[in-house]
Amino acid sequence: MTRRKKSTLAAGLVMGAFTQLAFTPLALAQTAAAPATGGTLGEVTITVNKREERLQDVPATATVVPARQLEQQNITTLQELARAVPTLDGSEATGFSIRGFGGLSYSLTAESSVGILIDGVSLSGAGAFPPNLFDVERVEVLEGPQGTLFGKNATAGIINIVTKAPNTAKFEGQVRVDAQNREGKSAQAALNLPVNDTLALRLTASVLDDPRTSHNLSDGAWDSPNRTNARLRLLWKATNDVVVNLSADQSETRLRGGGRWSIYQSTPGSLLTTSLNACGVKVGPGNTDVCLNPGQNGSKTTAGGFSAQVDWAIGDYLLTSVSAVRDARNYVPGGDYDSINLPAPAYTQTEDKKFHNISQEFRVASPDYDWGNFVTGLYYFKGDNSQDITAAFRLPAARLGTRNLIDGETTSAAVFGQGTYKLDRALSLNFGARLGREQVSATRTGTLSPGAVAPLVAANLIPVNGNATDTYLSWRTGAQYDFSPGRMGYVTYSHGYKGPAVNQNATNPKTPLVVRPEVPDMLEAGLKNLFLEGKLGVNVSAYAMKVKDFQAQVWDPGAGAFVFSNAPELTGRGVTLNVYGQPTRSLTVNGGAAYMLSKLGAGFLVPCATGTAPACTRDARGEQANGAPKLRATLAVDYAFPVASLHASVGGDVVYTSEKIFDRTDPARNLPATTLFGARFVLRSADEKVGLTFYARNLFDKFNPTYRTGNLAAFATADTRSYMQFTGMESRRVLGVSLDAKF
Numbered sequence: 001m002t003r004r005k006k007s008t009l010a011a012g013l014v015m016g017a018f019t020q021l022a023f024t025p026l027a028l029a030q031t032a033a034a035p036a037t038g039g040t041l042g043e044v045t046i047t048v049n050k051r052e053e054r055l056q057d058v059p060a061t062a063t064v065v066p067a068r069q070l071e072q073q074n075i076t077t078l079q080e081l082a083r084a085v086p087t088l089d090g091s092e093a094t095g096f097s098i099r100g101f102g103g104l105s106y107s108l109t110a111e112s113s114v115g116i117l118i119d120g121v122s123l124s125g126a127g128a129f130p131p132n133l134f135d136v137e138r139v140e141v142l143e144g145p146q147g148t149l150f151g152k153n154a155t156a157g158i159i160n161i162v163t164k165a166p167n168t169a170k171f172e173g174q175v176r177v178d179a180q181n182r183e184g185k186s187a188q189a190a191l192n193l194p195v196n197d198t199l200a201l202r203l204t205a206s207v208l209d210d211p212r213t214s215h216n217l218s219d220g221a222w223d224s225p226n227r228t229n230a231r232l233r234l235l236w237k238a239t240n241d242v243v244v245n246l247s248a249d250q251s252e253t254r255l256r257g258g259g260r261w262s263i264y265q266s267t268p269g270s271l272l273t274t275s276l277n278a279c280g281v282k283v284g285p286g287n288t289d290v291c292l293n294p295g296q297n298g299s300k301t302t303a304g305g306f307s308a309q310v311d312w313a314i315g316d317y318l319l320t321s322v323s324a325v326r327d328a329r330n331y332v333p334g335g336d337y338d339s340i341n342l343p344a345p346a347y348t349q350t351e352d353k354k355f356h357n358i359s360q361e362f363r364v365a366s367p368d369y370d371w372g373n374f375v376t377g378l379y380y381f382k383g384d385n386s387q388d389i390t391a392a393f394r395l396p397a398a399r400l401g402t403r404n405l406i407d408g409e410t411t412s413a414a415v416f417g418q419g420t421y422k423l424d425r426a427l428s429l430n431f432g433a434r435l436g437r438e439q440v441s442a443t444r445t446g447t448l449s450p451g452a453v454a455p456l457v458a459a460n461l462i463p464v465n466g467n468a469t470d471t472y473l474s475w476r477t478g479a480q481y482d483f484s485p486g487r488m489g490y491v492t493y494s495h496g497y498k499g500p501a502v503n504q505n506a507t508n509p510k511t512p513l514v515v516r517p518e519v520p521d522m523l524e525a526g527l528k529n530l531f532l533e534g535k536l537g538v539n540v541s542a543y544a545m546k547v548k549d550f551q552a553q554v555w556d557p558g559a560g561a562f563v564f565s566n567a568p569e570l571t572g573r574g575v576t577l578n579v580y581g582q583p584t585r586s587l588t589v590n591g592g593a594a595y596m597l598s599k600l601g602a603g604f605l606v607p608c609a610t611g612t613a614p615a616c617t618r619d620a621r622g623e624q625a626n627g628a629p630k631l632r633a634t635l636a637v638d639y640a641f642p643v644a645s646l647h648a649s650v651g652g653d654v655v656y657t658s659e660k661i662f663d664r665t666d667p668a669r670n671l672p673a674t675t676l677f678g679a680r681f682v683l684r685s686a687d688e689k690v691g692l693t694f695y696a697r698n699l700f701d702k703f704n705p706t707y708r709t710g711n712l713a714a715f716a717t718a719d720t721r722s723y724m725q726f727t728g729m730e731s732r733r734v735l736g737v738s739l740d741a742k743f
Contacts, residue, residue: 044064044066046058046060046062046064046138046140047120047140047160047162048060048062048140048142048149048160049149049375049418050120050149050320050363050365050375050377050418051318051365051373051375059430059478059480059488059490059492060142061142061143061144061157061524061526061541062140062141062142062143063084063085063087063088063140063141063143063578063592064138064139064140064141065081065084065085065138065139065141066137066138067136067137067138067164069084069590069636070133070136070139071740072636072638072651072680072682073636073653073678073680074178074680074693074695074697074736074738075133076132076133076134076186076208077092077130077132077133078091078092078096078116078130078133078159079091079092079706079728080133080730081133081139081141081159082632082634082655083634083636083653083655083676083678084590084634084636085141085592085634086576086578086592086593086594086632086633086634087099087141087143087157087576087592087594087596087632088141088159089628089629089632089657090102090103090114090627091706091707091728092128092129092130093128093706093707093726094627094706094707094726095112095114095128096112096114096116096159097113097114097156097627097628098114098141098143098144098156098157099143099144099156099157099543099545099572099574099594099596099598100572100574100596100597100598100624100625100628100629100630101113101155101156101520101545101547101570101572101598101625101628102114102156102157103552103626103627105125105128106503106553106564107408107442107501107502107503107504107515107564108125108385108386108387108406108407108408108442108504109385109408109409109410109440109441109442109500109501109502109504110501110515110551110564111124111125111127111152111153111498111499112127112128112153113153113154113155113156113498113518113551114127114153114154114156114157114158114159115127115146115150115151115153115154115157115158115159116130116158116159116161117150117158117159117160117161118130118131118160118161118163118249118305119160119161119162119163119247119307119309120160120309120322121305121307121322121324121326121359122150122151122153122357122359122381123326123328123357124153124326124355124357124381124383124410125328125355125357125383125385126303126305126326126327126328126355126357128328128330129251129253129301129303129328129330130161130303131161131229131231131249131251131303132188132206132208132227132229132251133161134176134188134190134204134206134229135163135164135174135188135190135202135204135231136161136162136163136164137162137163137164137165138162139159139160139161139162140158140159140160140162141157141158141159141160142154142157142158142160143156143157144156144157144494144496144522144524144543144545145157145474145476145494145495145496145497145520145522146158146496147434147474147496147497147498148416148418148432148433148434148474148475148476148494149375149416149418149432149434151379151381151412151414151434151436152412152436152438152472152497152498152499153498153499154496155496155497155498155518155520155547156520163204163231163233163247164190164202164204164233165202165233165235165245166192166193166194166200166201166202166233166234166235167192167194167200167202167235168194168195168196168197168198168199168200168235168237169194170192170194171192171193171194172191172192172742172743173189173190173191173192173742173743174188174189174190174740174741174742174743175187175188175189175740175741176188176189176738176739176740176741177738177739177740178736178737178738179736179737179738180211180734180735180736181211181733181734181735181736182211182212182213182732182734183209183211183212183222184209184210184211184212184729184734184736185208185209186206186207186208186209187206187207188204188205188206188207188208189204189205189206190202190203190204190205191203191204197237198236198237198238199234199235199236199237200234200235201232201233201234201235202231202232202233202234202235203230203231203232204229204230204231204232205228205229205230205231206227206228206229206230207226207227207228208226208227208228209224209225209226209227210225210226210227210729211729211732211734212224212258213258213288213727213728213729213731213732214257214258214259214260214262214288214289214290214727215258215288215289215290216257216258216259216289216290216291216292216294216297217279217280217281217289217290217291218279218291218292218293218294218341219294219295221256221257221258221294221295222257222258223255223256223257223258223259223297224254224255224256224257224258225253225254225255225729226253226254226255226256227251227252227253228251228252228253229249229250229251229252230249230250230251231247231248231249231250232247232248232249233245233246233247234246234247241312241313241314242310242311242312242313243310243311244308244309244310244311245307245308245309245310245311246306246307246308246309247306247307247308247309248304248305248306248307249304249305250302250303250304251302251303251304252300252301252302252303253299253300253301254298254299254300254301255297255298255299255300256297256298257297257298258290258297259290259292259297259339260297260299260335260726261290261339261724261725261726262281262287262288262289262290262724262725262727263276263281263283263287263290263339263711263722263723263724264283264284264285264286264287264705264708264723264724264725265283265284265285265668265721265722265723266283266711266719266721266722266723267719267721267722270717270718270719270722271340271717271718271719272339272340272711272714272717272718272719272722273719273722275291275340275341275342275717276291276339276340279291279340279341285703286703287725288727288731288732290339291339291340291341292335292336292339292340292341293336293341293342293344293345294341296334296335296336296345296348297335297336298332298333298335299330299331299332299333300330300331301328301329301330301331302327302328302329303326303327303328303329304326304327304328305324305325305326305327305357306324306325307322307323307324307325308321308322308323308324309321309322309323316366316367317364317365317366317367318364318365319362319363319364320361320362320363320364320365320377321360321361321362322359322360322361323359323360324357324358324359324360325356325357325358326355326356326357326358326359327354327355327356327357328354328355329352329353329354329355330351330352330353331351331352331353332349332350332351332352333350334348334349334350334390334392335348335349335350336348337349337712337713337716338713338716338717339711339713339717339724340717344394345394346393346394346713346716346717347391347392347393347394347713347716348391348392349389349390349391349392350388350389350390350391351387351388351389351390352387352388352389353385353386353387353388354385354386354387355383355384355385356383356384356385357381357382357383357384358381358382359379359380359381359382360379360380360381361377361378361379361380362377362378363375363376363377363378364376364377366419370422371421371422372419372420372421372422372428373419373420374417374418374419374420375417375418375419376415376416376417376418376419377415377416377417378413378414378415378416379412379413379414379415379416379436380412380413381410381411381412381413382409382410382411382412383408383409383410383411384407384408384409385407385408385409385410386405386406386407386408387404387405387406388403388404388405388406389403389404389406390402390403390404390449390450391403391449391456391460392449392451392452392456393456393716398453398454399449399451399452399453400452400453400454400455400456401448401449401451401452401455401456402446402447402448402449402452402455402456402457402460402461403446403447403448403449403450404444404445404446404460405444405445405446406442406443406444406504407442407443407444408440408441408442408502408504409439409440409441409442410438410439410440410499411438411439411440412436412437412438412439412499413436413437414434414435414436414437415434415435415436416432416433416434416435417432417433417434418431418432418433418476419431419432425482426481426482426483427479427480427481427482428479428480428481429477429478429479430476430477430478430479430480430492431475431476431477431478432475432476432477433473433474433475433476434473434474434475434497435471435472435473436471436472436473436474436497437469437470437471437472438468438469438470438471438472438499438500438517439467439468439469440467440468440469440499440500440501440502441466441467441468441502442464442465442466442467442502442504443463443464443465443466444463444464444465444504444505445463446460446461446462446463447461448461459507459508460507462507464502464503464504464505464506464507464513466502466503466506466513466514467502467514468500468501468502468514470499470500470517472497472499472517473495473497474495474496474497475494475495476492476493476494476495477492477493478490478491478492478493478524479491479492485530486529486530486531486534487527487528487529487530488527488528489525489526489527489528490525490526490528491523491524491525491526492523492524492525493521493522493523493524494520494521494522494524495519495520495521496519496520496521496522497517497518497519498517498518498519498520498551499517500514500515500516500517501514501515501551501564502514502515503515503563503564503565505563505564506563508556508563510556511556511563511565512565512566515551515564515565515566516549516566517549518547518548518549518550518551518566519547519548519549520545520546520547520548521545521546521547521548522543522544522545522546523543523544523545524541524542524543525541525542525543526539526540526541526542527539527540527541532581532583535581535582535583535584536579536580536581536582536583536589537578537579537580537581538577538578538579539576539577539578539579540575540576540577540578541575541576542573542574542575542576543572543573543574544572544573545570545571545572545573546569546570546571546572547569547570547571547572548569549566549567549568549569550566550567550568550569550570550601551564551565551566551567552564552565552566552567552570552626554566554567554604554605555605555606555607555617567600567601567603567604568601568602568603568604569601569602570598570599570600570601570625571597571598571599571601572596572597572598572599573597574594574595574596574597575594575595576592576593576594576595577592577593577594578591578592579591579592580592585640586639586640586641587637587638587639587640588636588637588638588639588640588651589635589636589637590634590635590636590637591633591634591635591636591637592633592634592635593631593632593633593634594631594632594633595630595631596628596629596630596631596632597624597630598624598625598628599621599622599623599624599625600620600621600622600623600624600625601621602619602621603619603621604619604620604621604623605617605618605619605620606618606620606663606664606665607665608665620664623661623664624661626661626662626663627660627661627662627707628660629657629658629659629660630658630659631656631657631658632655632656632657632658633654633655633656634653634654634655634656635653635654636651636652636653637651637652637653638650638651638680639651643683645686646683646684646685646686647683647684647685647686647688648681648682648683648684649680649681649682649684650679650680650681650682651679651680651681651682652677652678652679652680653677653678654675654676654677654678655675655676656673656674656675657673657674658673659671659672659673662708662709666710668708668723669708669709669710669723670708671705671707671708674702674704675702676697676698676699676702676704676730677698677699677700678695678696678697678698678699679695679696679699680693680694680695680696681693681694681695682694688742689741689742689743690739690740690741690742691738691739691740691741692737692738692739693737693738693739693740694736694737695735695736695737695738696733696734696735696736697730697733697734697736698730698731698732698733698734699733700733701732701733703731703732704727704728704730704731705725705726705727705731706726706727706728706731707725707726708723708724708725708726709723709724709725710722710723710724711723711724712724
């Protein structure tokens with residue numbers, strides 16, 4: 001960090017420490033799994049305001065999924081987390097959305113609208129490769145703009161993974177092994193090592209082979225997704241007032257065999273159809289078979305980082321410093337993109353993408369005074385990302401192709417504050433703000449790929465060089481009223497911000513090089529209730545949203561293609577109902593439903609129906625945003641009962657997702673509505689230390705692809721009406737048994 005940047009941070013910290021604005025959080029409905037022991041919902045905690053608080057005391061749109069629920073529903077990835085959060089949808093591959101708002105990032109300098117954090121540290125672009133959800137205390141999902149405390153990439157919401165901290169009081173550990181159909185298996189372990197009463201370590205490791213889904217008929221190889229994860233945490237109570245938390249983690253995901261996608265629709269008689277039929281592939285909606293050149297599918301992803309958090313109690317105030325480094329790399333060797341087993345692949349593409357982030361946060365949190373509380377601080381972030389793509393198309397007499405090198409850099413600096421002011425015992429006013437500055441730059445160069453005589457696309461040789469700088473103010477304000485100890489009403493207004501980006505693919509002079517900042521405004525209101533002496537929560541909430549300069553893939557008539565740019569606006573509104581708790585010692589319920597409208601604004605152009613003139617466009621005003629379901633509902637129920645001297649429980653869950661529309665003029669790309677069921681039966685020893693679980697996910701084997709689109713290499717097989725689909729572990733039924741032991 002340069003001297004100038006250090007002085008800027010120091011000055012901002014001093015300013016922030018003496019800024020006592022009445023700042024505080026966003027308000028809306030919250031859900032949480034019930035306590036494990038039949039206590040009240042007040043036992044559930046959350047850190048959405050940079051301080052640990054009881055969930056029921058925080059006026060925030062937050063869903064908390066604790067460790068027990070993660071284990072019960074066998075949730076090991078963020079994609080699977082959607083089974084417990086009705087407003088969350090998507091995957092690591094396609095991007096996550098909250099309330100139908102979010103999705104993929106299309107530039108090295110742009111980020112998803114859903115921020116992903118681990119122990120409060122933003123993963124930024126590396127959020128596409130989050131860690132495994134084992135030995136996790138809880139996962140917090142916040143809805144709506146969260147930029148006041150969590151920065152520029154949280155316009156739709158955030159997902160915060162809170163890992164289990166070391167414990168200086170006792171030696172303990174956990175081991176879990178799973179066996180699943182389709183050759184899925186896993187082993188996971190955690191160990192807590194207290195060194196003395198001021199120092200402790202916690203080690204976590206896991207190896208997972210996900211159930212196979214895709215089969216390459218040309219060589220008989222199935223896909224073999226393998227995930228390994230390791231994490232080390234150290235807790236040191238340096239003095240009575242100073243606590244140091246160090247954390248390091250590393251994960252690796254390898255994919256070999258099978259295919260990354262499969263063809264589910266093609267034109268009868270085309271080269272693609274004929275070749276697939278000859279190989280034994282039965283093209284259809286449920287197809288997961290492929291016919292690739294042997295050994296042509298694979299990828300390797302590594303991700304990890306280090307963070308150091310120091311908490312220093314100065315009187316009644318808490319000064320916190322969080323320093324972090326994150327790295328990620330995704331390498332895809334030259335695979336067979338043409339989807340058929342030719343003597344040599346007709347179209348191949350190699351991709352090597354790297355992310356390197358550093359961040360520093362200083363903050364000061366006040367105690368809880370009679371008049372309220374506040375937190376204020378400084379934040380700095382720098383991201384250096386790169387992408388190396390080599391594409392080649394083999395003709396009978398020559399080779400076409402290009403190699404593109406892309407570099408992107410992002411720098412962020414901000415001062416923030418948030419707090420609450422209590423007018424009386426029942427009525428509180430909330431306000432928060434963040435003043436920040438964003439700098440982004442990106443370059444792209446293009447050359448012929450090795451052996452190529454000409455580019456596949458001439459524009460790929462055009463250099464791109466762009467940058468943007470912006471200063472912004474995001475804020476939120478609101479009020480909450482405590483009608484009684486078990487009932488609260490609240491309303492907030494949030495003005496968010498997502499920084500500018502450089503469109504690294506803007507080679508057409510008519511395509512904007514700089515993508516403007518995305519600015520959402522959201523009004524929210526809700527009512528939160530506790531029943532049955534605090535054991536059951538029933539929350540209802542509503543929101544209305546308008547996003548100016550929505551960053552998305554938009555149709556550019558001048559370029560004749562979709563490009564990463566700004567849509568005029570996106571509007572949304574919705575209602576959420578959550579029911580959660582443990583109404584009896586035997587029954588646990590966690591459920592929710594969300595009705596989410598995400599409408600495209602006037603001027604959002606899309607191509608006309610297939611077969612019309614290439615230059616034909618239409619206005620998609622009022623249509624649901626691409627891939628955003630209007631309705632999602634989740635329900636998980638578990639009932640416990642004794643069996644001799646053992647503890648037993650039986651449970652089930654159901655997830656409903658309405659239709660996802662990706663192209664109204666081409667229904668072949670859309671995903672139908674789905675209802676997926678899960679079931680489980682658990683036996684545990686009398687002391688709860690040993691457990692045996694039988695479980696099923698996608699119980700009725702409802703084929704469930706994660707994404708569908710046109711064939712990316714349709715030109716290579718002369719079939720422009722062919723389509724491909726992506727699948728995941730739960731696209732087919734998963735049957736499993738697990739054995740766990742705690743000591």
